[in-house]
Amino acid sequence: MSTPHDPSLRERLAALRGPGTEARPLDARALAALAANPGCRRRALLDAAGIDKGAVAETLGAPARFGQSRFAFSRGHAFEARVKRDGCAELLRLLGVAAEEDGGAAVLPDLGAPGPAGRVARTRMALAEAAPGVWTLLDHPLLTLDVAGSTAYLEPDAVAIAPDGRWTVVEIKSFPILDGGADAMKVGAAARQAAVYVLALDAVEPARTGTDVLLVCPKDFSNLPTAERVDVRRQLAVTRRQLARLTRIEEIAAALPEGTTFDLGYAADGRTVTRPRAELSAAVDTVPAAYAPECLSACELAFHCRDRSRDDGRVDALGRGLRAELGELTTVESVLAAAAGLAGDPDDPAVAALRRAAELRAEALAEAAKEGAA
Structure with missing residues:
Protein backbone atom coordinates (compact mmCIF):
# COMPACT_ATOMS: atom_id res chain seq x y z
CA MET A 1 0.00 0.00 0.00
CA GLY A 67 -5.25 -7.31 -17.10
CA GLN A 68 -4.97 -10.97 -16.23
CA SER A 69 -7.95 -13.27 -16.40
CA ARG A 70 -8.70 -15.48 -13.41
CA PHE A 71 -7.41 -18.46 -15.38
CA ALA A 72 -4.11 -16.72 -16.18
CA PHE A 73 -3.82 -15.59 -12.56
CA SER A 74 -4.31 -19.15 -11.27
CA ARG A 75 -1.91 -20.54 -13.87
CA GLY A 76 0.72 -18.02 -12.81
CA HIS A 77 0.40 -18.99 -9.15
CA ALA A 78 0.63 -22.69 -10.01
CA PHE A 79 3.74 -22.15 -12.12
CA GLU A 80 5.41 -20.07 -9.39
CA ALA A 81 4.65 -22.80 -6.84
CA ARG A 82 6.36 -25.34 -9.12
CA VAL A 83 9.43 -23.13 -9.48
CA LYS A 84 9.72 -22.76 -5.70
CA ARG A 85 8.84 -26.23 -4.48
CA ASP A 86 11.34 -28.49 -2.67
CA GLY A 87 13.21 -25.60 -1.12
CA CYS A 88 13.38 -23.69 -4.42
CA ALA A 89 15.53 -26.43 -5.95
CA GLU A 90 14.31 -25.61 -9.48
CA LEU A 91 15.03 -21.91 -9.02
CA LEU A 92 18.51 -22.69 -7.72
CA ARG A 93 19.14 -24.79 -10.82
CA LEU A 94 18.08 -21.87 -13.02
CA LEU A 95 20.43 -19.60 -11.07
CA GLY A 96 23.27 -21.95 -11.95
CA VAL A 97 23.75 -23.58 -8.56
CA ALA A 98 25.11 -27.13 -8.90
CA ALA A 99 22.91 -29.84 -7.39
CA GLU A 100 25.67 -31.01 -5.05
CA GLU A 101 26.53 -27.49 -3.90
CA ASP A 102 25.31 -26.98 -0.35
CA GLY A 103 23.22 -30.09 -0.81
CA GLY A 104 21.33 -28.35 -3.60
CA ALA A 105 19.66 -26.03 -1.12
CA ALA A 106 19.91 -22.41 -0.07
CA VAL A 107 19.17 -20.42 3.05
CA LEU A 108 15.49 -19.42 3.01
CA PRO A 109 14.90 -16.83 5.76
CA ASP A 110 11.46 -16.50 7.28
CA LEU A 111 10.19 -13.06 6.21
CA GLY A 112 6.92 -13.24 8.10
CA ALA A 113 6.07 -10.29 10.35
CA PRO A 114 2.94 -8.38 11.41
CA GLY A 115 1.99 -5.58 9.03
CA PRO A 116 3.84 -4.09 6.05
CA ALA A 117 6.32 -2.17 8.21
CA GLY A 118 7.25 -5.38 10.03
CA ARG A 119 7.75 -7.28 6.77
CA VAL A 120 9.91 -4.48 5.36
CA ALA A 121 12.07 -4.52 8.49
CA ARG A 122 12.37 -8.31 8.31
CA THR A 123 13.38 -8.11 4.63
CA ARG A 124 16.05 -5.52 5.36
CA MET A 125 17.36 -7.69 8.19
CA ALA A 126 17.55 -10.74 5.90
CA LEU A 127 19.42 -8.75 3.25
CA ALA A 128 21.91 -7.48 5.83
CA GLU A 129 22.41 -10.87 7.53
CA ALA A 130 22.84 -13.00 4.38
CA ALA A 131 25.85 -15.22 5.04
CA PRO A 132 28.76 -14.91 2.59
CA GLY A 133 29.75 -18.02 0.68
CA VAL A 134 26.25 -19.51 0.42
CA TRP A 135 23.13 -18.80 -1.59
CA THR A 136 20.22 -17.04 0.12
CA LEU A 137 16.75 -16.78 -1.40
CA LEU A 138 14.17 -14.28 -0.21
CA ASP A 139 10.70 -15.51 -1.13
CA HIS A 140 8.34 -12.56 -1.67
CA PRO A 141 10.33 -9.96 0.26
CA LEU A 142 8.66 -6.61 0.88
CA LEU A 143 10.51 -3.47 -0.23
CA THR A 144 9.73 0.24 -0.17
CA LEU A 145 10.25 3.01 -2.69
CA ASP A 146 9.61 6.71 -2.26
CA VAL A 147 7.36 7.97 -5.05
CA ALA A 148 6.62 11.71 -5.13
CA GLY A 149 6.48 11.94 -1.35
CA SER A 150 4.62 8.66 -0.77
CA THR A 151 6.00 5.29 0.26
CA ALA A 152 5.07 2.42 -2.06
CA TYR A 153 5.34 -1.16 -0.79
CA LEU A 154 6.65 -3.57 -3.45
CA GLU A 155 6.80 -7.37 -3.45
CA PRO A 156 9.03 -9.10 -6.03
CA ASP A 157 8.61 -12.82 -6.63
CA ALA A 158 12.07 -13.46 -5.19
CA VAL A 159 15.48 -11.93 -4.59
CA ALA A 160 18.54 -14.18 -4.84
CA ILE A 161 21.68 -13.34 -2.88
CA ALA A 162 24.75 -15.00 -4.39
CA PRO A 163 27.71 -16.23 -2.33
CA ASP A 164 29.66 -13.13 -3.41
CA GLY A 165 26.90 -10.88 -1.98
CA ARG A 166 25.36 -9.84 -5.30
CA TRP A 167 21.56 -9.36 -5.29
CA THR A 168 19.44 -10.52 -8.25
CA VAL A 169 15.75 -9.82 -8.81
CA VAL A 170 13.78 -12.88 -9.94
CA GLU A 171 10.62 -12.38 -11.99
CA ILE A 172 8.40 -15.44 -12.50
CA LYS A 173 5.93 -15.16 -15.39
CA SER A 174 3.55 -17.70 -16.91
CA PHE A 175 3.99 -16.67 -20.56
CA PRO A 176 6.15 -19.19 -22.47
CA ILE A 177 9.64 -18.95 -23.91
CA LEU A 178 9.26 -20.56 -27.35
CA ASP A 179 12.36 -21.75 -29.24
CA GLY A 180 14.57 -19.64 -27.02
CA GLY A 181 12.54 -16.42 -27.35
CA ALA A 182 9.45 -14.86 -25.77
CA ASP A 183 6.90 -12.24 -26.73
CA ALA A 184 8.82 -8.95 -26.89
CA MET A 185 5.97 -6.88 -25.44
CA LYS A 186 5.56 -9.21 -22.47
CA VAL A 187 9.31 -9.34 -21.84
CA GLY A 188 9.43 -5.54 -22.03
CA ALA A 189 6.61 -5.22 -19.48
CA ALA A 190 8.38 -7.69 -17.17
CA ALA A 191 11.64 -5.76 -17.54
CA ARG A 192 9.96 -2.46 -16.62
CA GLN A 193 8.38 -4.09 -13.58
CA ALA A 194 11.70 -5.65 -12.53
CA ALA A 195 13.42 -2.26 -12.90
CA VAL A 196 11.12 -0.90 -10.18
CA TYR A 197 12.26 -3.68 -7.85
CA VAL A 198 15.91 -2.91 -8.64
CA LEU A 199 15.28 0.73 -7.72
CA ALA A 200 13.74 -0.36 -4.41
CA LEU A 201 16.75 -2.58 -3.62
CA ASP A 202 19.12 0.26 -4.53
CA ALA A 203 17.32 2.34 -1.91
CA VAL A 204 18.34 -0.28 0.68
CA GLU A 205 21.98 -0.42 -0.41
CA PRO A 206 23.22 1.09 -3.69
CA ALA A 207 25.25 -0.92 -6.18
CA ARG A 208 24.48 -4.32 -4.63
CA THR A 209 21.76 -5.28 -7.14
CA GLY A 210 22.65 -6.53 -10.59
CA THR A 211 21.01 -4.85 -13.57
CA ASP A 212 20.45 -8.25 -15.19
CA VAL A 213 17.32 -9.84 -13.71
CA LEU A 214 16.37 -13.50 -13.96
CA LEU A 215 13.15 -14.00 -15.93
CA VAL A 216 11.66 -17.45 -15.27
CA CYS A 217 8.99 -18.75 -17.67
CA PRO A 218 7.61 -22.08 -18.93
CA LYS A 219 9.66 -23.66 -21.71
CA ASP A 220 7.84 -24.04 -25.03
CA PHE A 221 4.42 -25.64 -24.45
CA SER A 222 5.41 -27.54 -21.32
CA ASN A 223 5.26 -26.43 -17.71
CA LEU A 224 9.01 -26.97 -17.31
CA PRO A 225 10.66 -23.81 -15.98
CA THR A 226 13.41 -22.17 -17.99
CA ALA A 227 15.10 -18.82 -17.52
CA GLU A 228 16.69 -15.92 -19.35
CA ARG A 229 18.88 -13.13 -18.08
CA VAL A 230 17.35 -9.78 -19.03
CA ASP A 231 19.39 -6.58 -18.92
CA VAL A 232 17.19 -3.82 -17.48
CA ARG A 233 19.70 -0.95 -17.53
CA ARG A 234 17.68 1.02 -20.06
CA GLN A 235 14.38 0.46 -18.21
CA LEU A 236 16.12 1.33 -14.93
CA ALA A 237 17.41 4.66 -16.27
CA VAL A 238 14.05 5.59 -17.78
CA THR A 239 12.07 4.62 -14.68
CA ARG A 240 14.42 6.49 -12.34
CA ARG A 241 14.23 9.63 -14.50
CA GLN A 242 10.47 9.49 -14.94
CA LEU A 243 9.67 8.88 -11.28
CA LEU A 318 -3.46 11.37 -31.54
CA GLY A 319 -0.27 10.23 -29.81
CA ARG A 320 2.76 11.58 -27.94
CA GLY A 321 4.92 11.72 -31.06
CA LEU A 322 2.53 14.01 -32.92
CA ARG A 323 1.88 16.03 -29.76
CA ALA A 324 5.62 16.70 -29.43
CA GLU A 325 5.94 17.70 -33.10
CA LEU A 326 3.15 20.27 -32.81
CA GLY A 327 4.73 22.19 -29.93
CA GLU A 328 2.44 24.97 -28.69
CA LEU A 329 -0.43 23.86 -30.93
CA THR A 330 -2.38 21.78 -28.42
CA THR A 331 -5.83 21.55 -30.05
CA VAL A 332 -7.09 20.32 -33.42
CA GLU A 333 -8.72 23.73 -33.95
CA SER A 334 -5.41 25.56 -33.49
CA VAL A 335 -3.66 23.12 -35.84
CA LEU A 336 -6.24 23.68 -38.60
CA ALA A 337 -6.06 27.45 -38.10
CA ALA A 338 -2.28 27.38 -38.35
CA ALA A 339 -2.39 25.26 -41.51
CA ALA A 340 -4.85 27.71 -43.10
CA GLY A 341 -2.66 30.69 -42.24
CA LEU A 342 -5.21 32.13 -39.83
CA ALA A 343 -3.11 31.78 -36.67
CA GLY A 344 0.32 30.84 -35.45
CA ASP A 345 3.83 32.24 -35.76
CA PRO A 346 5.16 31.69 -39.33
CA ASP A 347 8.66 31.22 -37.87
CA ASP A 348 7.44 28.30 -35.73
CA PRO A 349 8.73 25.11 -37.46
CA ALA A 350 5.47 23.30 -36.72
CA VAL A 351 3.38 26.12 -38.21
CA ALA A 352 5.64 26.34 -41.25
CA ALA A 353 5.40 22.58 -41.82
CA LEU A 354 1.60 22.64 -41.51
CA ARG A 355 1.28 25.48 -44.00
CA ARG A 356 3.60 23.76 -46.47
CA ALA A 357 1.57 20.55 -46.08
CA ALA A 358 -1.64 22.51 -46.72
CA GLU A 359 -0.12 24.03 -49.86
CA LEU A 360 0.95 20.63 -51.17
CA ARG A 361 -2.49 19.21 -50.45
CA ALA A 362 -4.17 22.10 -52.31
CA GLU A 363 -1.84 21.59 -55.28
CA ALA A 364 -2.54 17.84 -55.35
CA LEU A 365 -6.30 18.42 -55.20
CA ALA A 366 -6.13 21.01 -57.99
CA GLU A 367 -4.08 18.65 -60.16
CA ALA A 368 -6.56 15.85 -59.54
CA ALA A 369 -9.44 18.14 -60.45
CA LYS A 370 -7.73 19.07 -63.76
CA GLU A 371 -7.17 15.42 -64.63
CA GLY A 372 -10.78 14.67 -63.79
CA ALA A 373 -12.06 17.49 -65.99
CA ALA A 374 -9.87 16.34 -68.87
Missing part, protein backbone atom coordinates in the same frame (compact mmCIF):
# COMPACT_ATOMS: atom_id res chain seq x y z
CA SER A 2 1.19 3.53 -0.66
CA THR A 3 1.34 5.77 2.38
CA PRO A 4 2.38 9.44 2.44
CA HIS A 5 4.89 10.64 5.02
CA ASP A 6 2.91 13.71 6.18
CA PRO A 7 0.05 12.80 8.60
CA SER A 8 -2.10 15.68 7.31
CA LEU A 9 -1.61 14.51 3.73
CA ARG A 10 -2.43 10.96 4.79
CA GLU A 11 -5.74 12.23 6.20
CA ARG A 12 -6.44 14.19 3.01
CA LEU A 13 -5.86 11.15 0.82
CA ALA A 14 -8.08 9.05 3.09
CA ALA A 15 -10.82 11.65 2.64
CA LEU A 16 -10.39 11.41 -1.13
CA ARG A 17 -11.04 7.65 -0.91
CA GLY A 18 -14.05 8.06 1.33
CA PRO A 19 -14.75 7.03 4.93
CA GLY A 20 -13.92 3.41 5.69
CA THR A 21 -12.53 2.70 2.20
CA GLU A 22 -9.34 0.67 2.31
CA ALA A 23 -6.45 1.89 0.17
CA ARG A 24 -5.57 -0.18 -2.89
CA PRO A 25 -1.94 -1.33 -3.04
CA LEU A 26 0.41 0.41 -5.45
CA ASP A 27 2.42 -2.40 -7.03
CA ALA A 28 5.42 -2.46 -9.37
CA ARG A 29 3.23 -2.86 -12.44
CA ALA A 30 1.29 0.29 -11.57
CA LEU A 31 4.51 2.16 -10.78
CA ALA A 32 5.99 1.17 -14.14
CA ALA A 33 2.87 2.47 -15.89
CA LEU A 34 3.00 5.66 -13.84
CA ALA A 35 6.66 6.14 -14.75
CA ALA A 36 5.75 5.78 -18.42
CA ASN A 37 3.46 8.82 -18.10
CA PRO A 38 4.89 11.02 -15.33
CA GLY A 39 2.96 14.08 -16.49
CA CYS A 40 -0.40 12.58 -15.52
CA ARG A 41 -1.34 14.16 -12.20
CA ARG A 42 -4.65 12.32 -12.19
CA ARG A 43 -3.10 8.88 -12.08
CA ALA A 44 -0.38 9.98 -9.65
CA LEU A 45 -2.92 11.27 -7.14
CA LEU A 46 -5.43 8.44 -7.43
CA ASP A 47 -2.69 5.81 -7.15
CA ALA A 48 -1.10 7.54 -4.15
CA ALA A 49 -4.51 7.74 -2.45
CA GLY A 50 -5.07 4.03 -3.11
CA ILE A 51 -8.29 4.67 -5.05
CA ASP A 52 -9.81 1.82 -7.04
CA LYS A 53 -9.58 3.35 -10.53
CA GLY A 54 -11.39 0.36 -12.03
CA ALA A 55 -14.45 0.96 -9.83
CA VAL A 56 -14.32 4.69 -10.63
CA ALA A 57 -14.21 3.92 -14.37
CA GLU A 58 -17.15 1.53 -14.03
CA THR A 59 -19.20 4.24 -12.27
CA LEU A 60 -18.26 6.75 -14.97
CA GLY A 61 -19.52 4.32 -17.63
CA ALA A 62 -16.09 3.99 -19.25
CA PRO A 63 -14.56 0.74 -17.98
CA ALA A 64 -11.24 -0.47 -19.38
CA ARG A 65 -11.00 -4.22 -19.90
CA PHE A 66 -7.43 -5.33 -19.48
CA ALA A 244 11.89 11.83 -10.36
CA ARG A 245 9.77 14.00 -12.66
CA LEU A 246 6.54 13.23 -10.84
CA THR A 247 4.95 16.22 -9.14
CA ARG A 248 4.86 15.67 -5.40
CA ILE A 249 1.51 14.34 -4.24
CA GLU A 250 0.98 17.08 -1.64
CA GLU A 251 1.19 19.72 -4.40
CA ILE A 252 -1.49 17.97 -6.46
CA ALA A 253 -3.74 17.46 -3.43
CA ALA A 254 -3.33 21.08 -2.34
CA ALA A 255 -4.57 22.30 -5.74
CA LEU A 256 -7.89 20.45 -5.45
CA PRO A 257 -11.08 22.41 -4.68
CA GLU A 258 -12.21 22.11 -1.08
CA GLY A 259 -14.41 19.09 -0.51
CA THR A 260 -13.23 17.10 -3.53
CA THR A 261 -13.66 13.37 -3.02
CA PHE A 262 -13.66 10.26 -5.17
CA ASP A 263 -15.83 8.34 -2.72
CA LEU A 264 -18.23 6.08 -4.64
CA GLY A 265 -20.75 6.15 -1.82
CA TYR A 266 -21.32 2.41 -1.48
CA ALA A 267 -24.69 1.42 -0.05
CA ALA A 268 -25.08 -0.89 2.95
CA ASP A 269 -24.66 -3.99 0.77
CA GLY A 270 -21.10 -2.89 -0.03
CA ARG A 271 -21.66 -3.29 -3.78
CA THR A 272 -24.23 -0.73 -4.94
CA VAL A 273 -22.75 2.66 -5.82
CA THR A 274 -24.86 5.65 -4.79
CA ARG A 275 -22.61 8.47 -6.05
CA PRO A 276 -24.16 10.25 -9.06
CA ARG A 277 -22.07 9.74 -12.20
CA ALA A 278 -21.99 13.45 -13.09
CA GLU A 279 -20.77 14.35 -9.61
CA LEU A 280 -17.99 11.78 -9.69
CA SER A 281 -17.00 12.82 -13.21
CA ALA A 282 -16.71 16.44 -12.09
CA ALA A 283 -14.47 15.37 -9.19
CA VAL A 284 -12.20 13.31 -11.46
CA ASP A 285 -11.92 16.16 -13.95
CA THR A 286 -10.61 18.53 -11.27
CA VAL A 287 -7.28 16.68 -11.52
CA PRO A 288 -5.36 17.33 -14.77
CA ALA A 289 -4.66 14.26 -16.89
CA ALA A 290 -2.05 13.65 -19.59
CA TYR A 291 -3.82 11.23 -21.90
CA ALA A 292 -1.99 9.32 -24.63
CA PRO A 293 -3.13 6.26 -26.63
CA GLU A 294 -0.62 4.14 -24.68
CA CYS A 295 -2.80 4.67 -21.59
CA LEU A 296 -5.41 2.31 -23.05
CA SER A 297 -3.28 -0.69 -22.11
CA ALA A 298 -2.09 0.58 -18.74
CA CYS A 299 -4.75 2.65 -16.93
CA GLU A 300 -8.31 1.88 -15.89
CA LEU A 301 -9.38 5.49 -16.51
CA ALA A 302 -8.01 5.61 -20.06
CA PHE A 303 -11.38 5.54 -21.86
CA HIS A 304 -12.77 8.35 -19.71
CA CYS A 305 -9.65 10.45 -20.30
CA ARG A 306 -9.75 9.71 -24.03
CA ASP A 307 -13.35 10.88 -24.25
CA ARG A 308 -12.48 14.09 -22.41
CA SER A 309 -9.46 14.66 -24.64
CA ARG A 310 -11.58 14.22 -27.76
CA ASP A 311 -14.35 16.47 -26.41
CA ASP A 312 -11.76 19.20 -25.82
CA GLY A 313 -10.28 18.68 -29.29
CA ARG A 314 -6.81 18.05 -27.87
CA VAL A 315 -4.08 16.59 -30.06
CA ASP A 316 -2.92 14.37 -27.17
CA ALA A 317 -5.46 11.80 -28.31
